[in-house]
Amino acid sequence: MKFVRFSFSFLLFTILMSANAQVKVDAELRPRFEYRHGFKTLFPDNADPAAFISQRTRLKLNYKVEKYDFYISLQDIRVWGDVPQLVTADNSGLSIHQAWAKIRFDSNFALKIGRQEIIYDDSRFFGNVDWAQQARSHDVALLQYKKGAERFDIGFAFNQDNESLTGTTLTTPGTYKAFQYVWYHKDWSNFSASFLFLNNGLQFIDAANSDNNETRYSQTLGSHMKYGKKRLKFTGNFYYQFGSDVADNDLNAYLLGLDLSYKASDKTKLGLGIEIQSGNDNGAPSNGKNKAFSPFYGTNHKFNGLMDYFFVGNHFNNVGLQDIYVNSNFKLNAKSNLVIAYHNFSAQADLMNSNKKQLGSELDMVYSYKIQKDLFLKVGYSQLFPSEGMEILKGNTDGNTNNWGWVMLVVKPTIFNGSK
Template sequence: MKPILLSSIIFCSVAVSAQETVDTVSAPKAKENRFTVDVNLLTRGELRNGGLSNTENDDQTAAFVIERTLLGMEYERPGLSARVTAQHSGTWGSKETNSFNLYEAWARLQSKKGLFVQIGRQNLNYDDQRIFGADNWAMTAMSHDALKIGYEGHGHKIHIIGSYNQNIGNMNGGHYFAGGLQPYKAMEALWYHYDVPKIPLGASLLFMNVGVQNSEYAADTTTYQEQLVGAYVKYHPRRLTAELAFYYQFGTENNGLPVDAWMASAKASYDINPSLTLYGGYDYLSGDKNFAVPPHGHFGMTQHRKVKGFSSLYGSHHKFYGAMDFFYVTTYVGGFTPGLQNLYVGGRWIPVKRLSTDLSYHYLATAAKLIDYNRSLGHELEIALRYNLMKDVSIGAGYSYMRGTDTMAALKRAVDDDRELHWGWIMLTVSPKIFTTMW
């Protein structure tokens, strides 16, 4: 009996060992590598009657179709990711010489402890995108050639960013013109974010130093240093969302003038139900004092010894200050800025599945006191709709109306005799992932 029992034990042990060996050999290896190819096609038709232009052209009507194409490839595995995105943008029927460019080309090394390094051409998105944003509404999305080092973990995020630009035809420390990827010679930034445990509260601090040169005088290779410091806070308890931001600019701008400018914003939104959200807010951006509006056919001769007008730098400008993009996208007559006050209310409604609507009202005024004009710029009404036709395909449409004032007409030269401005648009967005593989 004992020999039989011993033989059985030996047989079972060998069988279990053999099964473990088979399981070990046959167990599939985890797929750690992922490669994807994605496309973003954006086509938008616009009809404008007034707006954007600050010329004295009597015909303010414009109709055009613009498009942007992004073709991206991305590779991921634990500890390493890389992405390359080509971009084409242009207006239907035109022949642009610089319509193709490289939007993204970066590599990111990531440790298990939260440390990372990302280098190459990349977009920078922080907080509400007021200072750093991709500006996806624009036909040429914004990116930066930069090195980013940081840590993310345990509710803390800290990013250190550095960039240095040079012209390929002038590599020996010469002048860097604003016609490059970004209008700065060098840029350094420090961003810190903290999410408070057990409280729906997040806060960020941002510091920037931007080195700029005067592109109008090639002989002047001086790099002027301009700084920005500020904070952003977001509180989101259940249905309520409250946002506050403040930024202060100082240093020296590219004409050698000292800078003393600031901006503040406050926004609140409340979800009445899953389909309806109401919101409102106020933006204040400081402006240049003693702002004189030159008459038609004349040049402004006001001398400024200090720049008080706030610059929104590299943010997603279309997201703020009214959808018609009168402010911080195109310049004022004379080149200075009287600043801006933007008081707005609105609501978002989802009446049926896949359809969303947004209706808002803006009262716009200058921040600085004007000579011979009052501060009021006008009233703007906006409506926008978005419908998801299918996965990765959506169609949007919008209409904006502005009743401008004499001040608006003098500053922008962009309203008709009735002080009315109209803008309508329709846009198709197609953004599929056309290929994904893992191994």
Template sequence: MFKSGFEVMEKVSVITFILLLFSFHHIFAQQPSDTVVQKRAFIIEAEFRPRTEYRNGYRQLKPDTARPAFFTDHRSRIYLTYTTHRFLLHTSFQDVRVWGDQDPQTANGSVQIFETYAESSLSDKISVRIGRQKIIYDNERLFAQNNWRQIGRAHEAVRFMYKSEKLETDLIGAFNQEKGANERNFETDYSPDFKNYKVLAASFIKWKATDKITLITINATDGFQDDSIKREYHFRFTSGGRVTYTDINHYLTVAAYYQYGKTPLGQTVKAYYVQPEVKYQFPHNFTFKLGAEIMSGDDATKSSSVSHSFDPLYGVNHRFMGSMDYFTRFPGDLNNAGLINPYLFIFYELSKKITLRADSHLFYSQNDFVREETVIPKYLGFENDLLFIFNANKFTELHLGYSYMLPTQSMQYIKRTGNYRNWQDWAFLMITFTPELFKWESTVK
């Protein structure tokens, strides 16, 4: 896999070089004249998002002697953006904390950079973005900003982007190292105390075939350094895409991905993911979305050196697999058994400012799971998520949610914790403020 992984990287490098040549051709062919009026702008925006949670079975089943958890945390961000002709510079700072977690008289700060990148437009359609940035592809199933998590997710990467009326493409490359690597003259050892890839390459293509049909493909490889043999890498490949059909009231789509290569621990992987979905908008502001996720897993009744557990990479799970987040870490949260998740989402716009939402999930293990030499039933449970959304004004949005889980004994066996007979519920109140603090614009020749 070491050799094949670098063969892939070589192909990515060739494609990148071709994009660069194509970009430079556009640069020299489309140089703006000295008389073109150029606009400059500098914008400062803020975000403050406090969230209070009541947890009584969130992420794991409640044990018999446990009492509910209750806390408030918040995210505060400052966004700084400067734009001019074919150039953009963006930086955002954030502070994420649980109320009361830090001594209010301490001198230790906790502000960090969430994003910082420069983007240069090489032509009217091609641009390159360099730095720490969110990577959001399609419906965020494989690459997402993970906005529910207060800290979010960003990647340090180089990104080439092409966008026209019907075609949108994206090419990403990243190579990670740890602090102190600049003092190293040989080797590229990467052994952080957290899980992260060493190498990432991904391509995204979105083609609007007709007014109603859109085709999307995502191909990605992420490479992990072997724990024992530092010069050996395990490359995992994920390929697939999605097709959508949209008209006035209907939305039909199906997504499918295949995963192959090696897991981060070096095990051969052959796994798949399928998601069909249909959405229909009824009169009187009702919208229904019906679908299912099928995520492959391992058959515990058979011995195999191959992993069939699909990992949704760096996507969002909170939106797809229930707000109580029982399945967010893969394949651990599924105990390698995989998951089938039929769901029904109902939206009702009570007014222009108020939306009511109800999400229902059924959970089944995709494959057999064995406990004490007995295959357990595949039905894991039912989750219902209720949400009230109030858009008070352009800068203020309130979310009030309540969820409950009705698990089975099989869920307890899969999760290996808690008691499925206990009442499992979770509630939250979150307010998001997003004011624009300052905006300066000017034009120059």
């Protein structure tokens, strides 16, 4: 810990003293209180609700010179009370969230390499999951092209758990072995479109025979499109998955999303939409076929309800989802706004031992207030109204209330911003 502090302090001093450099240093402190009574899954009998305060602390440094950029983001993630007082060693979540360099070959081409967030379009398939205190980043090499209204990215990742002498089997849980992708985006006057192709490799490990360990690849082909004119805006997401899943099932899955928003006034915006993700009958692949779509690296908390019942650490390879929703955004004054959304959920495929697909509905409300520059308060409340289908899906018929509330303070000062 002392070495990390010394190293970063020395690096910061060296950069600030460099000539012909643009330097910016930002910080972030984000404590959040949560009350969970049915968050992610139906609340069981004979249990107490959860309540805790988590906190993210970040220090971010961005250094720019003529031919390259350098960026580093250090973060500490903790729950208040997860280490004792007077502790001699802190084993909490100190980590490097981002550490990358961007090398500019000319005005159009660049190479961005290192640990970095990948965010495209509306974050449906690639996003940083900023709601999660730890957020998401990737170790990746990214070749970028940008000219006028066009952007073209090619990304490569290859993960390994140590510097081994033999073999390349990845044993790190919860991550991918490798991927390669191409993303293209272009803007027109009232229309924009993006196209994505991802070749995603997951590590298969055969416990009985290590010679059978292999990387199994699926492919995702998709598009994100937007059309806007005057007060109306249409957004569409279309993705298709094929290839093999990690269990070597043949993958045949899709996501379709359509969203309409209307700016009723300078203070009110209204929206409605539908998203369908394909799934498996009875909630599991069968006969070597998998029809369940996986939004691998998207900011899934942003979609399908804020209570995270779907595709946030759960619901993968299951019965899929149909989400019909309406939402509204009210600008209350110059410093505050209120977002209200209502979702109606149903299964896309058949539930086990039931001909009912209705899962229930959810109401989400988020209030935001700008206290002053770099200081924000956010408050949220969500209520889930489950139906019989949700009880079958989650294996819980206790019939309890399911709600979730939170309060978050965000402090994001710029410590230094200048050039020498």
